[in-house]
Each structure stands twice: as structure tokens, then as C-alpha cells.
Amino acid sequence: MAVYLPGDVINEPSSSDSSIIGYGINLRGEKKVVTQPGAFRSDEGKIWLSVHSKRYIPQEGDRVIAIVTSKTGDFFRLDIGTAEYAMISFTNFEGATKRNRPNLKTGDIIYATVFDTTPRTEAELTCVDDEKRARGMGQLNGGYMFKVSLNHCRRLINPSCEILQTMGKFFKFEITVGMNGRIWVNAPTTEEIIKIHDVINKSEFITGEDELISLVQHSYTRSVSG
């Protein structure tokens, strides 16, 4: 695995024929210059860097978990973990019309897609896709939300990652992972939520499968009360 730091020039053989340049890489003339520290990845003509970070910078198309902070006119103001607040229009919810407004209060949590990140303006979010369908987006009721690093979020939702599968063998739970480093979980009891939160936090630096199973097993059997 090759790790690049800002200012390095990428000279990978597999990157010469790639046409799509992704995250962390800038084109300057013919040169591919790295702008963020990360591990090099390539797949079917795409190249990008996997960056380890805790601070979210909005990108179009990302699914994020947002907290409603206030209502202003036709918009909700949302906290998505960036420097500035993001906005979502009343009409960008499934089934919402000008008269039938979504019932959101300050402090509510929603799962939404970033669709506009024009510089110098607030990022704009939406809870519906192009067909005006929610497809899992919208308000998240109950449960518990916490923060982990952005790379851990990406790792959790990677199909080849075993963490969620292994946890699913022991716990019954619902999970939503936002690309802004926020995770929302819901389980039948508070005790289980605490245990799931523990496993997710502790699994960040665990790579071996056996180690992972013993971690989940240990959390499953231990008692959190008292």
C-alpha cells in the first residue's frame, strides 16, 4: 500500500490510463499532485486517496446525518459537522408540499444527501432522490447518535467489512452511517445500544477477524448496569 503526502506526484503504473481522478488528488497540467495525506486506491480507471480525518468537508452526493438547529422561512438550518450550517428546504422531504410541511423540531436528527456545495454558500441538502422518493432518508426517530472518525464510517459501510456482519450475529439493531462521521443506532434496549456503541468505538483499530469476534462476544456477555 502506497501512502502519499500533500505535494507528492503520483507515479503509479495503474494510474496512467485512469480517466477519473478522485478525492485528494489534483491535476496540474499532466501531473497528478496529491493535496491530502492518504493511501492510494485504484479501481477500474478510477484513482483516489483514502484519507483519515475527523473533520467533514461536504461533497455532493454524500449521505450525511444532520441535526436540526433552527427554522428560518422555508428552510431548516442543519448542523452536519462542517464549519458552516447547511440548509434543507421544506419541500425536499417525501410527500411534502407547500401546505403539508414536515414536522421537524430543533434537535431532531435527519438522514439526508448533500446536493449543492457551491463555495461561499451554505451546503444544501435533500431528503428525496430525483424521483421524489425518500429511499431510507428522512427523520431518524429514537435511537442514539455518536461520532467516530470519517475513515471508520467508510470502513463500516464497505461491503467487505466484517464488523457489522459479526455484530449482527449477536445483536438485533438498526444502524445508519453518515459520511460526516456520525452514526445513529437503535436497539430494543438501552443496554444493547451501549454495547453496540462500545463495539463500534473499539473496533476502529482492530483488523483481525478473530480479534473482532472476541471483542463482540465480550461486549455481548458483559454487564453494563451498575
Next chain:
Amino acid sequence: MAGRLREMRCELSFLKNADGSACFSQGSTCIWASCSGPGDVHASKANEEAMTLDISYRANCGDNKFSVLNNIIQSTLAKAINLELFPHTGLVVTIHGIQDDGSMGAVSLNGACFALLDNGMPFETVFCGVLIVRVKDELIIDPTAKQEAASTGKVLFAVCKGTDGFPEVCSMDVIGNWDYLQLEAAWSLAQPSASAIFEFYTSVMKRKHSVDEH
């Protein structure tokens, strides 16, 4: 000429609440560095065109309202980061001197770069600091506090990685009487050390990313 750096050690993500942080030591000089941002900035400090940098170096004793090191760290960071990418935001970089055994300026710059790398935000190039002192017409690189006290001249290079991968001077801070030839000699002494520090950056970042290999 003594041309060796002291042993470097680094632990990334050292402070839990900062976006990026590092505990970095060179010999027995040790600092904690943290870097948070791009984040919210007070309206009076906000700049519509660029990111606001808030740099502070804090020693472990004495009055810490202002340190001379702030200037060189600020100017180096301003060159290394493309500030116009994030207008109306702020970046807070704090460096705590934990133990001072010489070369604090150089160690602070290296720590600041580690904190920035750990943060993962976009910037133009990595940078490092190399301090060289002159003791009785002999140049010493990365001096201890004793050597620094006995010196007749100090030069702190803030070094960036150039486009061709070789070290380039980004800013420097010179104290004492230096002529051109001596400065040239100091710079040629600093170059291999800067390359060694850049290699150390890569090895530490490799260790941080090793969790992704599976």
C-alpha cells in the same frame, strides 16, 4: 560538522478532542500539537476571501501571551496551505512545549505538520523545521539546550518540499552575525536532514493507514 538529527518519535491522534493532533519528540525536546479546522470563526476575525489562521505556541512556563515562534509558524503554514480554498473559516493550531531541550522552533514546525497531516485537510505541501547553530565556527544541527546557549548564531529553516521532491526554503529566522558563505553551508547541512524528516512523515502516516490494509 555535526550533521545528525536526534531520534524522532511521534504518536498521532494523541489528543482526543482535536481534529488532528500529535505528540512529537526529537531527542528530549517534546511537544504536543493540535490542529482543529476548517471550523467556525468569530465574525470579527473572519475573512471573506481566505481561511483565518490562529497559531499559538505555548511553553510549559512563563507568560504565554505571545511567542516569537508564532510568526515563523504562521508564515510557514500560510504558504503550505491554500487558504483561499476555505473562505470564512478558521484553523486553530496550538503547540504546547512539554519539555525544552533545544531546537524548539524546529520541533514545533514538525509537530504542526504532523497535526495537519493527522487532520487530513487539503494543503499544498509538507513542511519541516531544521535549526542550525554556530558554536565556535562549527555548525551544529538540531542542538540541545546546552549547545544552543553556547552558540554565537542561530538559523531556523522552515523547509517545504519543492515540486521536484527536493527541499526548498520556505521561510527562515536568523539570529546573530552570518555571512553568505556560512548561510550557504548551513543550508547544505540542513537539506539531508529535511529529507530525513520528510521520510519520517511518510513512515508515520503509513503506520496510521495500516488499519485499512484488510
